[in-house]
Every structure is written in C-alpha cells, then in structure tokens.
Amino acid sequence: MPVGTRGTIKAAIANDIAAIGFEVILGNTYHLMLRPGVEVIDALGGLGRFSGWKRSMLTDSG
Numbered sequence: 001m002p003v004g005t006r007g008t009i010k011a012a013i014a015n016d017i018a019a020i021g022f023e024v025i026l027g028n029t030y031h032l033m034l035r036p037g038v039e040v041i042d043a044l045g046g047l048g049r050f051s052g053w054k055r056s057m058l059t060d061s062g
Helices: 014-020 029-034 038-043 049-050
Strands: 024-028 056-060
Touching: 014 038, 024 049, 029 056, 038 049, 049 056
Parallel strands: 024 056
Antiparallel strands: none
16 A cells, blocks of 8 residues: 555656556545645545545545
C-alpha cells in the first residue's frame, strides 16, 4: 500500500500507481488537516479529487 501522507504519492501520479495495481493508498488525517487543510480539500471536492485517486483511500490520525 503506497503511503500518501498528504494525500498524494511523492514522485508518482495517481494513474501510474493505479496501473501498478494498487487498490488503496494511505493518507494521514493530521497532516492533511495541517496542510492543505479541510477548507482547501472541501473546496476541491474532497480528498479523492484533491489527490486524483479514484480508488479506496485509508487515513489514520497520525
């Protein structure tokens, strides 16, 4: 499971990660709250749209 602490995978785009066959990525709710923040993620249509990831995402609280 790739780790996308702030909602995205470093040095890769969501389509490449999906093409490898991963079904889920891991994010960190605490880091997402700090940056970019709830308001930004909400304004962009949620975490899936913010990250470009169309599959499952697991978040933890850090």
